[in-house]
Amino acid sequence: MLAVCWHYDVSARELDAIAGMGKIMKIEDIGEQGLLTILQRFCPQEIVGDDAAVIATQADRSLVITTDMLVDGVHFSDRTTGPYYAGWRAAAANLSDLAAMGATPLAVTVALGVSGNTAVEWVEEFYRGMTACLQQYHAPIVGGDIVRSPAVTAAITAFGEVAENRTIRRSNARSNWAIVATGVHGASRAGLELLLHPEFGQNLAGVDRTSLIISHQHPTPRLDVLPVLWEILDAENREISIAGMDSSDGLADAIVQICRASKVGARIERLRIPVPRAIEQIVSTQTALNWALYGGEDFELVLCLPSDLAEKLIHILGNGSAIVGKMTDCSDILLVDSTGTYADEELKISKGFQHF
Amino acid sequence: MLAVCWHYDVSARELDAIAGMGKIMKIEDIGEQGLLTILQRFCPQEIVGDDAAVIATQADRSLVITTDMLVDGVHFSDRTTGPYYAGWRAAAANLSDLAAMGATPLAVTVALGVSGNTAVEWVEEFYRGMTACLQQYHAPIVGGDIVRSPAVTAAITAFGEVAENRTIRRSNARSNWAIVATGVHGASRAGLELLLHPEFGQNLAGVDRTSLIISHQHPTPRLDVLPVLWEILDAENREISIAGMDSSDGLADAIVQICRASKVGARIERLRIPVPRAIEQIVSTQTALNWALYGGEDFELVLCLPSDLAEKLIHILGNGSAIVGKMTDCSDILLVDSTGTYADEELKISKGFQHF
Known part of the structure; x- marks a missing residue:
């Protein structure tokens, strides 16, 4: 089956995972990304690769x-x-x-x-x-x-x-644009933890516990952000193709996917990532940050647009929305700490849920 | 759970099927139609009820x-x-x-x-x-x-x-219109039988066997019928809303569904149902007719339109297409035999595949 493997264009690592010649290749051998690579060959390349x-x-x-x-x-x-x-x-x-x-x-x-x-x-x-x-x-x-x-x-x-001119695509981002998270991250992951382990986070106030659980069970798609965005663009009379995706697979995943699709890098400021305060009452700051970056299912939007427009957007949105960093013309996607406590760290594609 | 049952608006028969008070109602208790009845309440009534x-x-x-x-x-x-x-x-x-x-x-x-x-x-x-x-x-x-x-x-x-004016709907049929089957029926069911029982139909010529199996494995959606239909309407300069659906659940099912949606009856002429000759070499005429009416998955179109247009349509389509009967202003949906050998028979909703 080796010829077939080459034909599938899987990575060397995935090839290594296939124990012997002649073995029937299973999906667990090539993983989700390997399967996606195969199936995308059956789709027109110009169409796939965004959230929809x-x-x-x-x-x-x-x-x-x-x-x-x-x-x-x-x-x-x-x-x-x-x-x-x-x-x-x-x-x-x-x-x-x-x-x-x-x-x-x-x-x-x-x-x-x-x-x-x-x-x-x-x-x-x-x-x-x-x-x-x-x-x-x-x-x-x-x-x-x-x-x-x-x-x-x-x-x-x-x-x-x-x-047509309002379509938000992952590939629209440009160097120096600001990266906006439309709300807090990590709440859904924290809510899941509270549901799975009722004994966990006993020190939380009832309202905070409920709020985290609701974030997990009852998320709000951020369709409300769109009219705000169009109003800002219209008021400025600016014809700009905004970049973005949702953070359903995690904030880090969204940033990395946008960078890859737009062929830019990013610098994300550690302290600017909006994490609900309640989470830091139940886990360490580092775990809270990990949940925010990699927890997933917060269903916020991650948008890239010129800084002045981004400032206007978060001013109107409020509620935990924040400029978390900016696009760069390097290839690195870095989590940086302006206080100098932590060394720069490469943001990774989701550490979250893998199907196979 | 009886209150819930009433709320679900299932039929008396389905209520009877639920053995005792307090039992948790399962889908096998109410069947596919019962489940459909429930779920259609969540959909706008004006939209659902056609093939799409x-x-x-x-x-x-x-x-x-x-x-x-x-x-x-x-x-x-x-x-x-x-x-x-x-x-x-x-x-x-x-x-x-x-x-x-x-x-x-x-x-x-x-x-x-x-x-x-x-x-x-x-x-x-x-x-x-x-x-x-x-x-x-x-x-x-x-x-x-x-x-x-x-x-x-x-x-x-x-x-x-x-x-908008070319949308084919089940509910468009009118009394006296002709019912057209765009091709032969029963072939897919016969092909399935040959695949399941290779020892079956040994007397068939190779080409006939292959043709029936292809009908099952490799059906052709009848998108080719549409331009023919529009050309006929255009040539006549007639603005008519054609009725129809596909015969994926059987020819009988399609006719019954169109009749119900259009609130008309039908008379189907037994001898006019197009059955591939090869089928009658392997099963009785009665079984062949049953496969044609109830076998399903032939993926032909069943169209209702004025007789003169129907004649033109089957003349151009050829290949087993036929006028199988006509709509009536009675409520009966009858299978009739003009030779007088068989008594009239009520056409039933599919005897075919039921999910639960």
């Missing part, structure tokens, strides 16, 4: 499409998230992908796999959670499919539309 | 969206369909839903669930099959998701567009 696909349907407007699959025991679990919140989170994750592209939601479809043994109430609560989230953004469920499956599985596809 | 959802995005054009989930062991199996053909069939089924709405394909997204133990070659062949089908209709895979799942699961969402 963009298809020009009219002269000045595009259709934006994103799809997510969620599997019971992998993406949600009754242990931490009942069906209502699993549904809410599934909808929120898809709408967050649309927000990351600058798109206004139109509708979603939901394909659902369940076994005969699945409780009807579970399914109904899942749909109730989804629609509660979707209704806030006037995005109806317009269709779907129901099939038998050994594990409860939901595949959600969300559609939105965006004006 | 239609969203008006421009003044005169609509976006058409359809989604399917396929699970290994439920919808495909290496026993009858290798991964290449499973991928082809999955793409063809979605494109067939677009054709059933009169829509031209734009693109698809694919969410894929696999385990670490899945062979990479299986996944690659599945994608190869999908793209082979999609490329014929210039519909690229524009995005997707890859997740871990205990059973190989693919969720495909296809997008197309249609001029």
Whole structure:
């Protein structure tokens, strides 16, 4: 099978992982990135690689499409998230992908796999959670499919539309632009920890505990950021293509992905990363920073734009939004400490969830 | 849980199926139709109920969206369909839903669930099959998701567009219109039988055997019918909203669904149902008719339109296309025999695949 491996264009490390000649290559041998590399060959290169696909349907407007699959025991679990919140989170994750592209939601479809043994109430609560989230953004469920499956599985596809010149892409960032996080990070990871270990963080005030848990179970897609952004651009009469993505795979992942796609570097200021104060009451500053950078599922937007516009944006947004650093023309993506306590550190692609 | 049952609005029969008070209702208790009834409450009523959802995005054009989930062991199996053909069939089924709405394909997204133990070659062949089908209709895979799942699961969402006045809907049929099947029926069911039982149909000529198997493994979505249909309407300068759906769940199912949605009845002429001659060499005429009516997965279109236009359509299409009957203003949906050998028979909703 070695010829096939070369054909697949997997890395030397992945090739090393394949023990012997003639072995049937499994997905666990090549990992998620190896599989992605293979599957992207079947897609037009100009289209994939953002949070969602963009298809020009009219002269000045595009259709934006994103799809997510969620599997019971992998993406949600009754242990931490009942069906209502699993549904809410599934909808929120898809709408967050649309927000990351600058798109206004139109509708979603939901394909659902369940076994005969699945409780009807579970399914109904899942749909109730989804629609509660979707209704806030006037995005109806317009269709779907129901099939038998050994594990409860939901595949959600969300559609939105965006004006061609307002499309937010990972590849739009430029050197010297500011990097904005639209809100605090690490809260979802902390909330998950509190749900998994009820004995943990007993010293937290009730309101702080609830707030962290809500961050995990009931995230808000940041579609509200878009009109603010357009208003700032319109007021300045500036035609700028903003760069960005959402932080569903972590703040660090978002920054690294934008840098790679835009072929720029970044300097992130350690002290500027917005971490909820409650987290530092339950874990060390270093762990809190790790959760903020790599925890994921905060569903904020990470936007890159000229500094003066970024200042205006966080002034209006408030609520933990911050300029966390700036793009550079180097290739390094560095976490720096202006107080000099910590040495510079290379930001990595997500240390978070890996599927295989 | 009885209050919940009432709230769910399931039928009396389904209520009877729930053994005792206080039992947690499972999906197997209410069946696929019961579950659909519940889930449709979460969707806008004016949008769902056709082969695909239609969203008006421009003044005169609509976006058409359809989604399917396929699970290994439920919808495909290496026993009858290798991964290449499973991928082809999955793409063809979605494109067939677009054709059933009169829509031209734009693109698809694919969410894929696999385990670490899945062979990479299986996944690659599945994608190869999908793209082979999609490329014929210039519909690229524009995005997707890859997740871990205990059973190989693919969720495909296809997008197309249609001029507002060309949208084919189940509810457009009128009394006295002709019912057209765009090709032969029963071939896919016969091909499946040959694949499952290689000892079966030994008397068939090789070419006939291959043709039936190809019908099952390599179906063609009837997107080619649309330009023919529009040309006929244009030539006649007739503004007519055609009714129709695809026959993926069987010819009988398609006719019944159109009748219900359009609130008309139908008389189907037994001898006019186009069945490939090869099938009658391997099973009785009655079984062949059953396969044609209830076998499913032939992916033809079932269209209802004025008789003069229907005649023109089948004249151009040829290849087994036929006028199988006509709509009536009664409520009965009858299979009739003009030779008088068989008594009239009520056509039923699919006897085919039920998920739960």
